[in-house]
Amino acid sequence: MNIFFRELKANFKSLLIWGVIVILFNTMGFAKFTAYYENPELIEVLNGMPPAMLAAFNMNAFNLTTISGFFGVMITFFGLLLSISAVMWGSDIISKEERDKTVEFSLTLPVRRSNIVTAKTLAALVNSIALLGITWGITLVSVSKYQPDGDFYNFLTLGMLALFIVQIVFLAVGIFLGCAMKQHKRASSTAVFLLLGTYFLSIISGMSENLEFLKYFSPFKYFDPAMLLHESKIDLTFVWLSVGIIAVSMIGAYVTYSKRDLYI
Amino acid sequence: MNIYKHEFKMKINSVIIWSLGVALMVFIYLSIFSSIEIDAKLFNEMMSSFPEEFLIAFGMTDIDMSTILGFFGLIFLFIQICLAIQAANYGFSLVSVEETDLTADFLLAKPVGRTKIMTSKLLAALTGLTITNLVLWISSFVFLGMYSDGGQFETKPVVYLLLSVAVFQLFFLTVGMLISLLVKRVRSVTPYSMALVFGLYVLNAFGGMIGEDKLEIISPFKHFEPNYILKHAAYDLPLAWISVAAIVISVVGSYVLYSRRNIRSAV
Numbered sequence: 343m344n345i346f347f348r349e350l351k352a353n354f355k356s357l358l359i360w361g362v363i364v365i366l367f368n369t370m371g372f373a374k375f376t377a378y379y380e381n382p383e384l385i386e387v388l389n390g391m392p393p394a395m396l397a398a399f400n401m402n403a404f405n406l407t408t409i410s411g412f413f414g415v416m417i418t419f420f421g422l423l424l425s426i427s428a429v430m431w432g433s434d435i436i437s438k439e440e441r442d443k444t445v446e447f448s449l450t451l452p453v454r455r456s457n458i459v460t461a462k463t464l465a466a467l468v469n470s471i472a473l474l475g476i477t478w479g480i481t482l483v484s485v486s487k488y489q490p491d492g493d494f495y496n497f498l499t500l501g502m503l504a505l506f507i508v509q510i511v512f513l514a515v516g517i518f519l520g521c522a523m524k525q526h527k528r529a530s531s532t533a534v535f536l537l538l539g540t541y542f543l544s545i546i547s548g549m550s551e552n553l554e555f556l557k558y559f560s561p562f563k564y565f566d567p568a569m570l571l572h573e574s575k576i577d578l579t580f581v582w583l584s585v586g587i588i589a590v591s592m593i594g595a596y597v598t599y600s601k602r603d604l605y606i
Numbered sequence: 607m608n609i610y611k612h613e614f615k616m617k618i619n620s621v622i623i624w625s626l627g628v629a630l631m632v633f634i635y636l637s638i639f640s641s642i643e644i645d646a647k648l649f650n651e652m653m654s655s656f657p658e659e660f661l662i663a664f665g666m667t668d669i670d671m672s673t674i675l676g677f678f679g680l681i682f683l684f685i686q687i688c689l690a691i692q693a694a695n696y697g698f699s700l701v702s703v704e705e706t707d708l709t710a711d712f713l714l715a716k717p718v719g720r721t722k723i724m725t726s727k728l729l730a731a732l733t734g735l736t737i738t739n740l741v742l743w744i745s746s747f748v749f750l751g752m753y754s755d756g757g758q759f760e761t762k763p764v765v766y767l768l769l770s771v772a773v774f775q776l777f778f779l780t781v782g783m784l785i786s787l788l789v790k791r792v793r794s795v796t797p798y799s800m801a802l803v804f805g806l807y808v809l810n811a812f813g814g815m816i817g818e819d820k821l822e823i824i825s826p827f828k829h830f831e832p833n834y835i836l837k838h839a840a841y842d843l844p845l846a847w848i849s850v851a852a853i854v855i856s857v858v859g860s861y862v863l864y865s866r867r868n869i870r871s872a873v
Contacts, residue, residue, distance in 0.1 A: 356797075363801075367808065419808055426804060430797050441706075441794065530796040534691065535627075542631075542684050552641045 345448070345458060349435060349465035357469050360427045361476045367423065368416075368477070372484040375412050379488060409490045410497050413481070414567040417501050420477055421562055424505055425512040426537060427473055431466045432516020433533040436595075440526040440605045455600050463517055463592070470509045478502050497571050504565035504576060507584050511561045512537070518591035521599035558583065609713075609723060613730035617696070621734040624692045628685060628738060629745035635681040636749045639674055674754040675763060675836050678746075682767065682832035685742065686774060687807055690826075692738060693775040694799035696731040697782025701864060702792035711871045720865045728783075728857075735775045743768050763839040770830040770841065777826045777849050778803065780856035787863040791870060823848065 436459070439445035448458065481498065516533050523529040540560040547556035547563055557563035564580035701724065704710035713723065746768060750759050782799060786792050810827035822828045829845040 363805070419811075422804070422808070426800055430800065434794060434797070438794065530794060531695075534796055534800060538684075538688065538691070545684070546635070546638065553638060 343461070345453070345461035346465050349462055350468060353431065353435070353465065353469050356431070357472055360423075360473050364420070364423060364473065364477050365480050367419065368480045368484055371412075371416050371419075375409075378407055378412065379409070409485055409488050410494050410571055413485070413494070413498065413501070414571055417505070417567050418562070421505055421508055422541065424470070424473060424477065424509050425561070428466075428470050428509045428513040429516040429533045429537050430530065431469055432513040432518075433520045433529040434516075435462045435466050436517060436520030436599070437523065437526040437529040443606075445604055446606055449604065455602075456596050459517070459521065459596055459599050463513075463595075466513055466517065467510075470513055471506075474502060474506055474509060477505070496574055500570045500574060500576060501567065504570060507581065508561045508564065511584050511587050514588040514591035514595075518595045518598075521595040521602065524603070524605075526605055561587075607726070609718070609726035610730050613727050614733055617730060617734045620692075620695075621737050624688070625738045625741040628688055628742050631681075631685055631688065632742070632745045632749050635684070636674070636678070636753045639677050639753050674750060674759055676833075678750065678764070679767075679832040679836040683827070686771075686827060686830070686832070687803060689738065689742075689771060689775055690778045690803045690807075691799055693735055693778035694782040694802050695795055696734065697779040698786045698792060698795045698798045700727050700731055700779075700783050700786065702786040702795070705870050706792065708871070710869045714869060721861060724861060724864050728779075731779060732776075735779065736772070739768075739771050739775065742771060760839075763836040766839050766841070767832055767835045770835060770846075773846070773849055773853070774826055774830050776853050780853050780860065783860045784856040784863070787860055787867060826852075 439448055449455065478498075485494070485498075515536065516529075519533050519536075520529045523532065541562055543556050544560040544562035547553050547560065561584065564584060565576060569575070569577065704713055714720070746764065750764065778799075782802060785798065785802070792798060806825040807827055810822045810825040810831075823845060826849050829842065829849045831842070834842055
């Protein structure tokens with residue numbers, strides 16, 4: 343329990359910084375939205391197009407003149423921000439002990455290594471949830487002046503749920519890397535490689551139908567904002583896939599960390 | 607010279623990994639081009655029926671995915687992100703690594719001035735970045751030749767685009783270095799470089815997606831937009847100068863700050 347609180351305190355500043363980034367990004371985004379909100383020219387353009395084309399380009403989902411459509415675009419960027427923070431916290435929280443040369447101290451405490459991993463994971467989890475809470479809160483504040491309807495709030499809740507799952511996937515992968523990497527410096531750089539790789543994959547997989555299978559490899563593609571908005575449901579296949587990744591990473595983390603030869 | 611050699615030796619592994627990564631990315635992306643080519647023709651046809659203002663609003667004016675160069679412009683953005691992270695990593699760690707590893711007292715006790723230490727380190731990092739840059743040049747031309755129709759493509763825009771890479775790398779290297787000297791202590795490099803690179807990337811991507819905003823002019827992703835360079839075979843000069851100015855300011859600032867820095871030592 344002490345480790346948990348110690349970690350929360352140590353990461354508080356980082357949480358604050360991320361919170362400020364998310365808030366800045368959100369206000370900046372919605373400042374742009376004012377130019378699009380029920381913009382008559384844009385609506386005219388959209389109305390002038392054949393419905394088939396709108397469907398082909400997902401423009402229904404991303405109709406930027408409505409608050410839901412706009413948020414559908416924003417949510418991708420939120421996903422990127424939140425997953426960077428999660429993978430960073432995850433990979434850092436374990437490996438920093440070795441970097442800061444405090445690992446000898448923390449491992450001589452009368453707690454098992456698995457307890458340390460649990461406490462640290464929980465602390466990182468609380469941080470991630472707090473950041474998601476900040477995102478949710480600031481979005482609610484930003485949209486309130488457009489008086490969105492119930493559909494939007496459903497969409498927002500589903501979107502936040504999807505973001506949460508993506509966050510946890512990256513957090514678990516980060517923690518696994520932090521536990522498993524023999525050289526502590528590798529943990530965060532590998533995490534970055536993974537994050538970039540999956541982000542790029544998510545972009546390629548959207549380009550062509552032939553490459554759609556790639557979406558299984560990229561958590562960024564697990565939850566399609568268009569589907570969240572129009573069908574109000576989350577694709578269960580991907581929920582199970584996420585749960586699988588999280589479980590495998592966490593088990594891997596406990597197993598490797600308890601056998602780990604530490605760098606002193 | 608010893609410092610330069612030592613620094614370079616420390617970096618060479620990372621340089622090789624990044625270079626291979628970049629070459630692999632160029633290869634993978636260009637090799638999937640043939641499979642999206644047909645879709646892309648359709649995409650272009652549809653796009654041409656959209657009104658002009660609409661395309662501007664979505665930042666889709668310069669995109670032409672049906673030619674290999676247009677596609678290269680699209681994927682070059684991802685290569686830029688990678689290059690930026692590499693350069694920012696080197697920049698942030700350049701002098702701060704001595705303090706994190708507690709080797710600063712050893713290094714500064716040597717009979718060389720701080721300016722000289724800084725110069726050697728900068729040159730070593732630059733050499734590493736240039737190697738990556740060269741690998742990018744070679745792999746771009748090889749794979750563009752391999753995957754374009756009959757090996758024919760316009761070389762001039764590609765040369766312009768690849769020439770911009772050096773300035774792009776320098777921006778992140780020097781700005782990273784300056785920031786690392788402005789803060790008290792850099793514990794871990796990656797969060798800093800991620801924040802810098804993705805901050806500027808999101809700033810530009812989001813700004814480009816929805817209309818005008820003045821904020822994105824500080825982003826080098828805007829200064830060296832691949833689509834713009836490929837289409838016009840020229841740089842957006844006023845914007846490119848912002849990058850150059852940032853580099854000059856950062857270098858000068860770093861030298862001043864480092865020569866007066868209070869170094870945290872082991873004891």
